[in-house]
Amino acid sequence: MATRTIPATTEVVCDVCGRVCAPQGTAPRRQEGTLSLRWHVLDYLNQPAAAGSRDLDMCDDCLSRITKALNAVAEEIRAERAE
Numbered sequence: 001m002a003t004r005t006i007p008a009t010t011e012v013v014c015d016v017c018g019r020v021c022a023p024q025g026t027a028p029r030r031q032e033g034t035l036s037l038r039w040h041v042l043d044y045l046n047q048p049a050a051a052g053s054r055d056l057d058m059c060d061d062c063l064s065r066i067t068k069a070l071n072a073v074a075e076e077i078r079a080e081r082a083e
């Protein structure tokens with residue numbers, strides 16, 4: 001009986017689209033990033049009840065699209081407040 005040792009591989013998977021960002025044996029994608037949301041979930045008395053924080057590891061495509069969406073919403077909110 002022969003024994004083969006298969007080394008472990010590491011894949012970076014985008015939390016948004018599920019795509020493997022850097023499959024084993026390939027060059028890494030141009031950019032990867034993490035969007036970190038830090039906040040507390042409040043109860044009915046407005047007291048912190050739980051951690052609502054979340055980290056999203058993203059590929060460059062999702063990071064770009066979400067950054068554009070965040071900027072667009074922020075601009076929209078600023079425009080509403082300026083009225």
Ligand SMILES: [Zn+2]
Nearest residue numbers: 014017059062
């Ligand atoms: Zn993605």
